[in-house]
Amino acid sequence: MKKKGTGALLLLVLGAAILIGIKLLLPGFIDEQQVNTSDAVKIKGKVRLALDNWIGYFPLRSNEMKTLMRRGGWNLVWTDDKADYHTRMEQLHKGEIDIAVATVDSYLLNGAEFNFPGSIIAVIDESKGGDAIVAHKEKAENLDSLKGKNNLRIAFTPNSPSHYLLKAAADHFNVPELVSTQHSKRIETEGSEGALKKLLAGKADIAVLWEPDVSRALAEKDIVKLLGTEDTAQLIVDILLVSRDFMQDQPEAVEVLLRSYFRVLKKYRDNPDLLEKDVVEETGLPTKTAQAMLHGVSWVSLLDNCENWFGITHPGGQARELISDTIESAAATLVNVGDFTSSPIPDQNPYRLLKSSFLQGLYTEGINGFTKPGAKAVGQGTDSLTTPFLAMDTAVWERMREVGTLKIEPIIFQHGSSELDLFAEEVVGKIVTRLEHYPHFRIVVKGHTGLRGDAVQNKALSQQRANSVAAFLQKKFHIDPNRIQAIGYGADRPLQQLPGESKRTYEHRLLRVEIVLVREEF
Numbered sequence: 137m138k139k140k141g142t143g144a145l146l147l148l149v150l151g152a153a154i155l156i157g158i159k160l161l162l163p164g165f166i167d168e169q170q171v172n173t174s175d176a177v178k179i180k181g182k183v184r185l186a187l188d189n190w191i192g193y194f195p196l197r198s199n200e201m202k203t204l205m206r207r208g209g210w211n212l213v214w215t216d217d218k219a220d221y222h223t224r225m226e227q228l229h230k231g232e233i234d235i236a237v238a239t240v241d242s243y244l245l246n247g248a249e250f251n252f253p254g255s256i257i258a259v260i261d262e263s264k265g266g267d268a269i270v271a272h273k274e275k276a277e278n279l280d281s282l283k284g285k286n287n288l289r290i291a292f293t294p295n296s297p298s299h300y301l302l303k304a305a306a307d308h309f310n311v312p313e314l315v316s317t318q319h320s321k322r323i324e325t326e327g328s329e330g331a332l333k334k335l336l337a338g339k340a341d342i343a344v345l346w347e348p349d350v351s352r353a354l355a356e357k358d359i360v361k362l363l364g365t366e367d368t369a370q371l372i373v374d375i376l377l378v379s380r381d382f383m384q385d386q387p388e389a390v391e392v393l394l395r396s397y398f399r400v401l402k403k404y405r406d407n408p409d410l411l412e413k414d415v416v417e418e419t420g421l422p423t424k425t426a427q428a429m430l431h432g433v434s435w436v437s438l439l440d441n442c443e444n445w446f447g448i449t450h451p452g453g454q455a456r457e458l459i460s461d462t463i464e465s466a467a468a469t470l471v472n473v474g475d476f477t478s479s480p481i482p483d484q485n486p487y488r489l490l491k492s493s494f495l496q497g498l499y500t501e502g503i504n505g506f507t508k509p510g511a512k513a514v515g516q517g518t519d520s521l522t523t524p525f526l527a528m529d530t531a532v533w534e535r536m537r538e539v540g541t542l543k544i545e546p547i548i549f550q551h552g553s554s555e556l557d558l559f560a561e562e563v564v565g566k567i568v569t570r571l572e573h574y575p576h577f578r579i580v581v582k583g584h585t586g587l588r589g590d591a592v593q594n595k596a597l598s599q600q601r602a603n604s605v606a607a608f609l610q611k612k613f614h615i616d617p618n619r620i621q622a623i624g625y626g627a628d629r630p631l632q633q634l635p636g637e638s639k640r641t642y643e644h645r646l647l648r649v650e651i652v653l654v655r656e657e658f
Contacts, residue, residue: 178209183389185214185235186224190297191347191429192261192374193237194415195400204396210389221246221295229253234382235393240373240459241300241466243489248480254377255491258394259436259445259459261374265366266432267298268350269305269314273358275341279309279540282342282362288313288320291331291340297372298328298344300466304371305363307472308570310543314342315473335359347432348425363539366432367576367655369520370462383491394494398438405435442499446492460486465569520575521568525619533621536654539577542570547605547649554600556608564605567651568613577653579615581606583624586646591626599624605649 183205187193195201197214205212215233217224221242227233229250236254238246247253276282292299306314313319323340325331328349335343335353342362345353353359365372376397378390404411415426442448442455449455463486467479482488545563549555556564571579583602585594602622609615633642 179206179211180209181386181389182211182213183235183386183393184233185212185237186217186227186233187214187237188216188219189419190219190374191266191415192263192433192435194411194418195404195435196237196260196397198400198414198418200400200403200414201396204399205392208392208396210392212393219296222249225250225253228377228379231379231381234379234386234389236377236379238375238377239297239300240375240462241303241470242295242297243375243377244463244467244470244480245295245475248476252482252489254379255383256375256459256489257378257383257390257491257494258376258397258441259373260376261433261435262369263297263346263365263372263374264368264432264434265347265350265364266429267301267344267346267372268364269301269342269344269362270335270350270353270359271342271362272335272338273360276362277360278538279305279311279362280538282311282313285313286319288342289323289334289340290314290320290342290344291323291325291334292344293327293331294324296344296346297374298346300469301363301365301368301372302344303473303475304469304573305540307469308542308573309540311540348421348428350432351428367539368573369575370458370465371573373459373462375459378491387494390494391497394498398498401435401437405437438495438498442495446490446495448492448496448499459490461569461572463489465573520572522614523575523616523619525578525616527618532656533580536578536580536656538580539574539653539655542567542651542653544649544651546647547601549601549647552597554597554604556604561608561612564608565612568609571615571651574653577655579606579609579620580652580654581609581620581622582629582650582652583622584629584646584648584650585626586643587627587630588643589627595624595626595628597624598626601649605651 185196187197202212221238224233224236224238225243225246228236237260243252243254243256275288276285282288290302292302302314306312306316323331323334325334328345331340331343332345332349332353334340336356343353350361350364354361376394383390404414412423412426412430415421415430416423419426421429436445443453444456445459447455447457463481464479467476467481470476471479544567547556547560547563549560550557581602583598583600583605585598599622602624606620606622609620610617627646630646631642631648637645
């Protein structure tokens with residue numbers, strides 16, 4: 137009797153196990169059958185992409201991109217994380233996403249904690265007017281006017297690309313007041329719109345904004361632009377990152393992604409009206425707002441990626457590696473403003489963050505519908521140092537508006553001499569890394585002397601020294617002569633003596649050459 141009871145119990149347990157197994161496995165069987173009996177069998181896998189609503193990422197998140205990826209055998213799934221770069225890097229590290237977008241500075245700032253979990257495989261775009269530092273006119277007319285001011289109220293979105301514009305301006309133009317908590321009050325907002333509201337309500341003196349809020353701010357008569365990304369180069373640069381594990385496991389998916397992306401980019405470049413239409417439909421923004429946002433971004437083509445950013449070209453061609461320079465420049469700025477105590481670049485080698493082989497493959501093979509290697513593409517990028525400028529007469533130069541004075545070490549001349557020695561040339565050469573970021577501004581080289589001596593002779597000597605610096609920039613770095621004006625002021629514009637500063641130190645500081653960036657008023 138006991139044996140019969142035990143056997144029945146075993147049968148009952150076995151039956152329950154079979155039912156549970158069927159319940160657990162049946163959806164999988166149904167799913168597999170559904171895939172195998174449909175066109176979904178063509179899909180090889182899923183590519184998980186994290187981004188946000190920055191207009192520069194629109195081609196990546198467009199329906200055109202999804203369609204081309206599916207045709208290539210991969211299902212593109214993207215999520216909007218509201219520009220949470222830290223979480224984005226953590227997810228890339230944990231393998232929760234495969235691809236991520238970021239700016240160079242945000243990758244350095246947030247990726248270091250996770251040992252830089254992705255490789256940069258392409259440059260997406262540069263902000264070209266999409267971000268700007270604006271201010272109430274009575275508080276500041278240019279960046280130099282902020283120097284020495286206390287209690288400035290600055291509204292910005294922390295850890296955003298526009299926040300990096302604030303840091304870069306503080307570093308490049310020697311205006312620590314923009315980032316120092318000792319000199320300014322930080323007003324952190326959750327977006328550009330919040331910073332704009334603080335500015336217009338009179339609760340902030342300065343705001344860092346992005347479009348369309350930049351245009352909205354400048355529509356007010358008392359608001360001026362101190363610095364915008366339309367006048368910068370290699371500063372706020374968006375990049376495409378791929379997980380190192382995903383790159384090794386699914387290289388085909390990465391290739392399909394890049395191939396699809398550059399095809400979409402070309403389609404929109406050839407059909408700007410279609411781009412505008414798709415942006416309006418996706419965002420629901422008014423047409424004028426969408427146009428302002430599109431105007432603030434400059435997408436980087438396949439050829440530009442290869443020949444200007446990653447050093448890839450055809451035999452006998454010339455190419456540059458702007459991406460490695462941009463990484464090093466961003467790292468230096470983050471160190472200078474206190475985000476890091478030393479460069480976060482692994483082993484001080486920016487190439488450890490790059491993977492150019494996918495671009496190399498596309499460039500070598502060519503993509504159907506793209507300009508072949510060796511041909512000159514329309515709109516191809518130019519060297520930011522050798523940008524040509526129209527000649528201007530003295531009256532026009534005098535109407536130029538100052539942007540700010542670049543930070544530079546003292547240029548030492550021998551007593552009574554205007555010749556640059558090797559040490560002085562090295563000092564002038566260092567300024568070029570900063571000039572590369574601002575290709576649209578003209579340059580005024582200002583020479584100054586001490587207060588002692590003959591005024592006429594001092595002015596002549598200061599002019600000669602300014603001429604020497606300008607000539608060196610033109611000859612060594614091929615900067616267009618039309619872009620530079622050299623002026624000698626002699627002792628006419630002395631610096632203010634600092635509290636407690638000795639007379640000797642003060643007089644030594646008066647002997648200086650300044651590099652001032654200026655722009656035309658339109």
